[in-house]
Amino acid sequence: MATPYGIKLAVHLITNHFGNLVAKVCENLLRRGPLTLQQVIRYTELTPQQVKNSLLILIQHNCIQAFSFESQGGFGDGPKANTQYLALFGNILHRMRFPKFLEIVSRELDQECKELLEGLLQNGRLTLVQMVERAKSKRKDGCREDVVQEGLTKLLAAHFVERCPAPEPLVPEPVKVETTSKKRGAKSAKINEESETIEQRVLAAAGPMEAQRFSMITNTEFDVNGETSTDDSPSLIVGEKRKRDSLELDRESTAEEGEVVLWRANFEEFLRRLRHMACIENVRASLDDGAVKVLKAKLDATRGLEKKVKTEKSVPLSLDNIFEEVIKSEEGRVMTLDDVRASLVQLGCPASARGTADSYSIDLKKIIESAQNDEVESIVLKRYGRDAYRIFRLLSKNGRLVETDKISDTTFVEKKDAPKILYKMWKDEYLHMEKLVLAPNRNILLWKVNKRPLWEHVLDEMFHAALNLSLRAAYEWDKEKEVINPLEAMTKEERQKQKNIRILLDSSLLKLDDAIMLFHNF
Amino acid sequence: MSAGMNRSQGLSSLKRKQPDSKSPIESLTEHERILYNLIRSKQDMAIWTRDMKRETNIPDNVLNKSLKSLQAKKLIKEVVTIQNKGRKHYIATEFEPSKEITGGAWYVEGSLDTEFINFLKKHCVKIIYEQKIVTLEEILDTIRRSRAFNVEFTTQQIEEIVNALVLDNEILEVKSTGMGEFNSIPIGKVCYRCASKAGLKAEPKIGAMASIPCGVCPQISLCTPDGIISPTTCVYYTKWLDF
Ligand code: SF4
Numbered sequence: 001m002a003t004p005y006g007i008k009l010a011v012h013l014i015t016n017h018f019g020n021l022v023a024k025v026c027e028n029l030l031r032r033g034p035l036t037l038q039q040v041i042r043y044t045e046l047t048p049q050q051v052k053n054s055l056l057i058l059i060q061h062n063c064i065q066a067f068s069f070e071s072q073g074g075f076g077d078g079p080k081a082n083t084q085y086l087a088l089f090g091n092i093l094h095r096m097r098f099p100k101f102l103e104i105v106s107r108e109l110d111q112e113c114k115e116l117l118e119g120l121l122q123n124g125r126l127t128l129v130q131m132v133e134r135a136k137s138k139r140k141d142g143c144r145e146d147v148v149q150e151g152l153t154k155l156l157a158a159h160f161v162e163r164c165p166a167p168e169p170l171v172p173e174p175v176k177v178e179t180t181s182k183k184r185g186a187k188s189a190k191i192n193e194e195s196e197t198i199e200q201r202v203l204a205a206a207g208p209m210e211a212q213r214f215s216m217i218t219n220t221e222f223d224v225n226g227e228t229s230t231d232d233s234p235s236l237i238v239g240e241k242r243k244r245d246s247l248e249l250d251r252e253s254t255a256e257e258g259e260v261v262l263w264r265a266n267f268e269e270f271l272r273r274l275r276h277m278a279c280i281e282n283v284r285a286s287l288d289d290g291a292v293k294v295l296k297a298k299l300d301a302t303r304g305l306e307k308k309v310k311t312e313k314s315v316p317l318s319l320d321n322i323f324e325e326v327i328k329s330e331e332g333r334v335m336t337l338d339d340v341r342a343s344l345v346q347l348g349c350p351a352s353a354r355g356t357a358d359s360y361s362i363d364l365k366k367i368i369e370s371a372q373n374d375e376v377e378s379i380v381l382k383r384y385g386r387d388a389y390r391i392f393r394l395l396s397k398n399g400r401l402v403e404t405d406k407i408s409d410t411t412f413v414e415k416k417d418a419p420k421i422l423y424k425m426w427k428d429e430y431l432h433m434e435k436l437v438l439a440p441n442r443n444i445l446l447w448k449v450n451k452r453p454l455w456e457h458v459l460d461e462m463f464h465a466a467l468n469l470s471l472r473a474a475y476e477w478d479k480e481k482e483v484i485n486p487l488e489a490m491t492k493e494e495r496q497k498q499k500n501i502r503i504l505l506d507s508s509l510l511k512l513d514d515a516i517m518l519f520h521n522f
Numbered sequence: 523m524s525a526g527m528n529r530s531q532g533l534s535s536l537k538r539k540q541p542d543s544k545s546p547i548e549s550l551t552e553h554e555r556i557l558y559n560l561i562r563s564k565q566d567m568a569i570w571t572r573d574m575k576r577e578t579n580i581p582d583n584v585l586n587k588s589l590k591s592l593q594a595k596k597l598i599k600e601v602v603t604i605q606n607k608g609r610k611h612y613i614a615t616e617f618e619p620s621k622e623i624t625g626g627a628w629y630v631e632g633s634l635d636t637e638f639i640n641f642l643k644k645h646c647v648k649i650i651y652e653q654k655i656v657t658l659e660e661i662l663d664t665i666r667r668s669r670a671f672n673v674e675f676t677t678q679q680i681e682e683i684v685n686a687l688v689l690d691n692e693i694l695e696v697k698s699t700g701m702g703e704f705n706s707i708p709i710g711k712v713c714y715r716c717a718s719k720a721g722l723k724a725e726p727k728i729g730a731m732a733s734i735p736c737g738v739c740p741q742i743s744l745c746t747p748d749g750i751i752s753p754t755t756c757v758y759y760t761k762w763l764d765f
Contacts, residue, residue, distance in 0.1 A: 374727060379738065383740075412636075412686050414633070472754065472759055512731060
């Protein structure tokens with residue numbers, strides 16, 4: 001969901017990190033969708049060289065992905081001219097989450113790994129050789145190659161790092177749905193496209209095969225692997241074949257340049273961890289420690305099996321296995337099988353499952369939704385007050401249209417006040433309103449919380465707020481520098497105050513970003 | 523003591539009174555009779571003076587005089603309506619105004635009896651926090667036994683209060699699982715528990731957005747990076763950062 005302020009925030013981040021030229025290119029891609037080199041040059045009015053350099057920087061930092069459509073009409077030659085560039089909105093926003101990613105790695109792995117990841121985050125993509133060089137230059141005592149290799153192996157095993165996607169995959173042209181009715185043809189084709197966005201299709205085509213993604217294979221091993229896949233070729237289905245083709249492209253370049261496997265941070269895994277952490281925190285706020293331990297153990301055990309970040313239900317696990325996981329940790333060891341079972345019931349698993357072999361799966365989507373509700377409700381409470389809070393919760397739970405009178409009765413809000421409160425929230429797009437005409441001059445108003453558009457609206461406001469926080473932080477920075485340079489220096493207290501301001505702004509931004517992820521990524 | 527506590531009026535709606543045996547109806551003037559019949563015909567819904575005029579075509583001064591006389595004879599009374607407090611409404615004395623007019627049990631004189639409601643709400647919260655998990659019937663029972671109120675509540679009234687508390691997020695509505703703390707409650711029965719796990723009353727958690735100025739800003743739709751309202755010139759920020 002690249003909302004208007006989402007795009008502004010993304011452009012702001014790119015401007016801060018790479019300057020105005022790159023940001024201009026990026027903004028055009030974000031606003032207009034995939035473009036060819038020529039189109040970017042035309043829209044940005046920059047020189048071809050400037051545009052090329054900007055695109056290269058953005059590719060290096062995983063902010064855009066190049067691709068071309070498989071042309072079906074036989075215009076086989078000159079694929080380069082058709083190369084399109086697609087801005088990856090999500091990846092751009094991840095740039096403000098780098099500190100969170102680093103923290104996860106330093107908590108779960110070691111300093112070595114953290115430094116390697118830092119290098120990848122700063123440089124976007126690196127080869128093993130480059131990683132070794134970087135490590136050597138960073139440490140005076142020198143760093144051995146095998147240490148770097150070992151670190152990378154650990155990062156790969158934890159899925160924190162992955163192989164870079166193919167530089168320019170071929171994507172099949174969007175399939176136009178053939179309908180007998182001509183008028184609706186265009187519309188249903190659009191719907192069909194929406195069901196799988198261009199971004200999803202490009203990323204699916206670009207991604208390395210699952211087996212390759214996290215494996216560190218030297219060139220010779222790579223060949224062996226290539227042979228086995230040739231053996232398998234008769235049974236390959238189309239999708240896999242396409243991936244194999246792009247790998248072959250990779251291999252060609254491999255032959256040219258030798259060691260060129262490029263590595264990068266695997267944002268998906270970090271997001272999965274952050275999502276699990278958000279689930280755990282949310283459960284901690286409402287349920288007891290037992291439920292928290294069980295949820296944590298269960299997520300730890302099945303994390304590697306989740307197919308996508310937005311997994312709705314945790315991967316099923318039997319009570320025996322869950323128990324085994326729970327007692328692995330010291331704090332979990334105090335729990336009995338019955339405790340675990342009771343905690344699962346608290347977590348919303350049906351109590352009927354009695355056997356220890358029955359598998360349990362926890363509704364993560366529900367946990368996330370409840371966290372989203374909490375966030376929005378707390379905005380309503382602060383912005384419109386306690387009466388509005390009650391009204392909003394009524395409508396949000398109810399999900400249907402409710403008339404003004406009924407609302408004021410159920411929420412104990414004075415009849416004359418209720419319409420005013422409702423109107424205010426409606427004006428700010430927090431509520432949906434419908435008028436029901438009963439008689440020429442007698443109509444009643446019906447109100448409703450329309451979650452989907454509201455969530456999008458709230459997300460846009462959050463992007464806006466994040467942009468504002470960031471701009472204010474930059475402004476405070478400037479203020480500090482201006483005052484420090486001239487003759488009149490700041491007093492010690494003033495400096496401390498200025499420092500506190502920046503700490504508050506930075507930490508608020510990280511916290512707000514948690515909420516943004518809650519609505520955007522989870 | 524709360525003003526609402528010693529009040530019983532309104533809690534039983536639509537109560538019919540026996541009209542006086544020696545009825546003053548015979549002594550009514552022509553206009554008074556027409557008006558009285560009209561007002562009576564509206565039963566517990568009452569009628570607005572402007573509507574009386576429209577329906578009877580009696581001139582203002584006569585109408586006002588007749589209403590005064592009917593009131594003096596205790597045949598009609600004025601009622602306050604919650605919808606339009608400024609509009610004079612009358613009802614025949616033999617009727618109690620309907621729920622639509624009075625607003626029902628929680629209204630006095632056309633206004634929500636907030637003091638009374640809040641007192642009752644607090645009382646319910648106390649009961650729930652003391653007993654951890656309770657059903658509606660148990661709450662009602664505890665209130666009856668406590669004798670803190672000299673009015674009788676119906677189950678529906680307590681349910682309304684408890685539902686409002688759920689909306690306040692002070693208590694949670696849960697279904698009994700029949701296990702553990704729900705031991706004594708049949709499976710599937712709706713019950714209520716405190717919202718925070720420690721059993722301490724907690725304010726709803728303030729979210730990330732609600733704790734920064736822009737999250738609660740009334741001007742956010744007008745605020746742009748280089749506009750008149752902007753994050754660098756923003757007064758809300760200046761206030762927030764002034765610690
Ligand atoms: S910067 Fe100030 S004016 Fe703008 S949205 Fe935030 S609080 Fe409101």
